[in-house]
Amino acid sequence: MTGHPARHAPATAHINAIGTALPPHEIHAAYHGLVDHMLPDPRKRAIYDRMAKRSAIDRRYSFIRSGDAVDDGYEHADSFYAPGAYPGTSSRMRQYEKWAPELALDAIGQLDGDITDQGITHVIVASCTGFVAPGLDQILIKRTGIDPSAERTLVGFMGCYAAVNSLRLAHHIVRSTPEARVLVVNVELCTLHLQETQDLDKLLAMLLFSDGASAALVTAEPKGIALLDFRAASIPGSADLITWHITDQGFLMHLDGHVPARIAEALGMERSRNAPDGILRGQAVADYDLWAVHAGGRSILDAVERGLELPAQALAPSRAVLRENGNMSSATLMFVLARMMAGKTPGTPPQSGIGMAFGPGLAAESFRFNLL
Structure with missing residues (x-):
């Protein structure tokens, strides 16, 4: 009679560290100026102003530079959001390709130590605000010097709950491979998708969103x-x-x-x-x-x-x-x-x-x- 091999509990994944990053331009007040230009109806502007005061948001950040005054609205130095000439999707994706890696790298740089010394085995990148190939996963591996043999996963177009899904992937990886060291990156350029519209509901929805990135190290090490x-x-x-x-x-x-x-x-x-x-x-x-x-x-x-x-x-x-x-x-x-x-x-x-x-x-x- 032979006994069954002992079963060991799977490893527990831990978020050991989180780095965060914001782009340099604070644009919340400038957005109000933009809305003033797009809402000629005083009644709608009054509703917007009332809702904006109730938003509980003081600051939002963007990779797009706002004007020096509120009346200038919300525009890039090259008039990215010029009234009457808002950019098409291809132009927006070129901006995503340029700025999303930079913001993600800023977040990675906030982690303790050089990421190349962390022995990263897996890279998970979540983003719903842009597309590029080679993907952000490959771009970040190349730019950081992470071993190119690291396994890569992109979590795309899932929206706000993609953070949980990317952590769940890291959780399963560490449970199945306890020696794994997983870099989880979330990067979003939400202000890339402003719409020129007089639709009050759309303007109020855009009032909420901003740009930001995070990077997390997930391993079996019991800390964090x-x-x-x-x-x-x-x-x-x-x-x-x-x-x-x-x-x-x-x-x-x-x-x-x-x-x-x-x-x-x-x-x-x-x-x-x-x-x-x-x-x-x-x-x-x-x-x-x-x-x-x-x-x-x-x-x-x-x-x-x-x-x-x-x-x-x-x-x-x-x-x-x-x-x-x-x-x-x-x-x-x-x-x-x-x-x-x-x-x-x-x-x-x-x-x-x-x-x-x-x-x-x-x-x-x-x-x-x-x-x-």
């Missing part, structure tokens, strides 16, 4: 953030609430005003159901110390807080990221996690947390973690 499990869910009948289409004039986003209410309703049902297969994994809200929620907008954060009946300060890190940076699509959640890591006092007990992000589908991607 331990990634425990991942789960995906969708809200039936909500596929048309968030859409993202490629047009001749850039990528066109539709963000329905019913999104926050649907999220609050769905999360409220999840909280009441309290099932092991739900987003809370059968645990009570009080069982989680930290809430890393994608800062998609004030109304989204309010919906999460309302639906789950969270304490008033539970979403403070997410609200701070929104206030200081706006919505950077897939990079945003990584900024929230970076803030949590930076705020952890060495030597204090681990904290349990749950992360979540929402996007087209309408879908939610979530994960549990421990901040060590």
Whole structure:
């Protein structure tokens, strides 16, 4: 009679470090000037002004340089966003090819030490705001000096919840190959897709978005953030609430005003159901110390807080990221996690947390973690 070989628990993936980067140009006030030019209707401008004041955003950043005065609107030195002559998709993609690698490299440079000394075995890049081939994965490997034999994966066009999907890939890689050292990059140039329009809903949606990048090192080394499990869910009948289409004039986003209410309703049902297969994994809200929620907008954060009946300060890190940076699509959640890591006092007990992000589908991607 022969015995079965001992089974060992799979390795736990940890986010050891997160680097973040913003482009140099602060453009939030300049965008208001641009809207003034595009909204001749005083009634619509009044609605926009009221909603902008409620956005809970103080600053947003772009690789595009704004004018020196608000009245100049939002334009590049070469009139990239010239009134009446907004660029086509090919021009926008050329800008993406030029600037996305630079912003990603800035984020990688914020990680501890030279990335070439980290023994990177896998590179995961998430981005939904542009396309280029050879891809950003290959460009970054070449520019950083990472071993070109590193395995590469691109997570494309998934929107705001791509951060969770890219971390999940890293989680599975480390679980199956404990010696793996995974570089996860999220880079988004959302301001590349401004539209010249008098549609108030579109202008309010564009009010949220900005540019940013993050880089994370994920390994089995037990420090930083331990990634425990991942789960995906969708809200039936909500596929048309968030859409993202490629047009001749850039990528066109539709963000329905019913999104926050649907999220609050769905999360409220999840909280009441309290099932092991739900987003809370059968645990009570009080069982989680930290809430890393994608800062998609004030109304989204309010919906999460309302639906789950969270304490008033539970979403403070997410609200701070929104206030200081706006919505950077897939990079945003990584900024929230970076803030949590930076705020952890060495030597204090681990904290349990749950992360979540929402996007087209309408879908939610979530994960549990421990901040060590």
